[in-house]
Amino acid sequence: MLVLSGLRANWNYIHAGASGSFLTGTTRGGRNEVEVIADVSMDQLLARQFANDTQVASLEIAMDPPANAGACTGILSCAYTHTISWRSPTQPLPMEYNPRAVFEKLFGDSGSTDRAAREARLRQHKSILDSVAEKLARLKRELGPQDQVKVNEYTEAVRDVERRIQMAEAQRDVDVPNLEQPQGVPPAFEDHLALMLDLQLLAFQSDLTRVISFMVGKEQSARPYPQIGVPEAHHPLSHHNDIPELIAHMSKINRYHTELFSRYLAKLRATPDGDGSLLDHTTILYGSGISNSTKHSGDNLPILVMGGGAGRLRGGRHLVYTDKPSMANFLLTLMDKLDVPV
Numbered sequence: 001m002l003v004l005s006g007l008r009a010n011w012n013y014i015h016a017g018a019s020g021s022f023l024t025g026t027t028r029g030g031r032n033e034v035e036v037i038a039d040v041s042m043d044q045l046l047a048r049q050f051a052n053d054t055q056v057a058s059l060e061i062a063m064d065p066p067a068n069a070g071a072c073t074g075i076l077s078c079a080y081t082h083t084i085s086w087r088s089p090t091q092p093l094p095m096e097y098n099p100r101a102v103f104e105k106l107f108g109d110s111g112s113t114d115r116a117a118r119e120a121r122l123r124q125h126k127s128i129l130d131s132v133a134e135k136l137a138r139l140k141r142e143l144g145p146q147d148q149v150k151v152n153e154y155t156e157a158v159r160d161v162e163r164r165i166q167m168a169e170a171q172r173d174v175d176v177p178n179l180e181q182p183q184g185v186p187p188a189f190e191d192h193l194a195l196m197l198d199l200q201l202l203a204f205q206s207d208l209t210r211v212i213s214f215m216v217g218k219e220q221s222a223r224p225y226p227q228i229g230v231p232e233a234h235h236p237l238s239h240h241n242d243i244p245e246l247i248a249h250m251s252k253i254n255r256y257h258t259e260l261f262s263r264y265l266a267k268l269r270a271t272p273d274g275d276g277s278l279l280d281h282t283t284i285l286y287g288s289g290i291s292n293s294t295k296h297s298g299d300n301l302p303i304l305v306m307g308g309g310a311g312r313l314r315g316g317r318h319l320v321y322t323d324k325p326s327m328a329n330f331l332l333t334l335m336d337k338l339d340v341p342v
Contacts, residue, residue, distance in 0.1 A: 002305040002313065006321030009289050009298030010328050015073040015219035016080035017298065018289030023084045023213065025328025033071035036079050041086040042331045043213045044093075049340045050210045059203060060085045061102055061196055062095035062215035063189070064223075072220060081219035095215055099182035099195045106199065106208050109181075190227070190260065197264040204278055205271055216257055219289075228256050238293035250293070261286065265306060280308040283338060289327075301327065305334070312337050 010025045011017035020029050023041035030037045047058035060083065072078035079092040086092050096102050179202060186192045196214070203209050217223065222233040230237070230249045237253075240246035268279035287303035290296060305313065335342050 001315045003318040004303040004305065004321070004330070005300060005318065006324060007301045007303055007327055007330055008324045009301060010326050012289075012296065012298030013074070013076070014296050015290075016076045018296075019082075019084050019215075019219050020080040020289075021327065022287075022289040023331065024086055025326065025331050026089075029080060030076055032075050033077045036077045036092060037089055038080075038086050038092070039089050041084065041213075042335065043085050043211050044087050045335065045342060046211045046338065046340055054207060054209050056106060056203070056209040058085070058211040058213070059102070059105070059200070059209050060093045060095045060213050061200075062097045062218065063193060063196065064095075064215070064218045064221065065097050066094040082215075084215060085213045095213070098185055099192070099199060100184050102196065102199050103179075103181050106203055107181075188227075189223070189225070193260055194263070197261075197267075201264070201267055201271065201278070204268075204282065205273075216261070225253055225256060228252050240294050242294065268307075276308070279306075281310045282307040283309040283313060283334070285334065299324065303330070309337055 009017060009021055010027050011021040011029060013029060016029055020026060020038050023043055024039040025042075026037075026039040028037070043058055043060075051057040062082070064082070067078040067082050070078050072081045083092045083095050085095070096105070179198070182195055186195060193216070200212050200214065203212065217234060220235045222235060224231050224233050230252050232246075232249060234253060237246060237249055240250060265279060265284075268282060269277050271278040273281050284306040285303070286306060287301060289301065290298060291300045291302060306315070307313065308315070332342055
């Protein structure tokens with residue numbers, strides 16, 4: 001594990017900047033709830049790199065329901081507080097919080113990861129895709145230039161499905177641990193989180209995707225944690241005004257999150273992968289876009305990097321930066337380590 005101190009946020013307009021710049025490094029955002037601007041996020045740059053190697057280019061998931069419309073922070077769009085993934089400077093990606101939907105994106109609606117069920121779903125989808133492609137070809141011959149542009153955009157989406165089917169056929173012999181399709185969102189936070197982390201483990205283990213972004217807690221979260229003795233909502237509690245009792249409750253939440261996340265790391269370490277473990281071959285960035293929450297400070301962000309990075313990351317260190325480099329500089333360095341220079 002690497003502990004990094006001294007990094008600063010690139011954009012720190014209260015909560016919008018915290019999540020809006022965390023993976024994008026953007027220095028500005030929109031001016032109202034309908035002007036949504038940031039930059040392409042690191043995960044999506046990686047997704048472009050690995051898109052031809054996996055069925056799912058990237059997975060964007062969260063513990064809170066999405067809300068990409070309306071104003072959530074000041075007068076700015078809820079998109080800034082409910083996602084950290086941006087496909088383009090004007091296209092924030094919604095984060096999926098329902099484990100059932102995450103399962104279907106990874107394994108389809110076959111009901112389980114059983115190989116026979118997955119193969120039956122592949123045959124069905126291929127048949128449907130052939131029918132759609134044939135109808136699109138006929139439709140394009142009958143449309144004018146402007147309508148053809150719209151059909152071409154839809155055709156690109158169909159081609160992406162076709163690519164995923166081809167990858168699925170190539171990986172049909174990959175062994176996937178048996179898992180039944182989740183019924184929905186578990187009522188208990190701990191059960192919900194464990195299920196979302198298990199789905200990520202399965203996705204990596206079966207090489208369905210190599211890029212995952214996960215929001216454990218969105219900006220301005222109103223979630224209480226009575227199970228650990230914290231009945232207050234998370235966001236109001238974060239404005240603790242340096243009151244020791246409230247800071248102690250915030251520390252309880254942070255410790256609770258990291259303890260649950262450590263179980264995921266243990267599973268990655270226990271899962272063989274090539275000449276090592278999944279943890280050896282994974283790079284995990286864990287942190288927040290705000291340091292001192294009571295002041296909305298973006299200085300000295302809490303940042304951890306875990307995993308071996310396929311031999312490219314040397315852990316067991318605490319790196320302290322005294323010149324306040326930006327989060328964007330750090331993201332560029334991390335991309336270089338992953339052989340995806342920007």
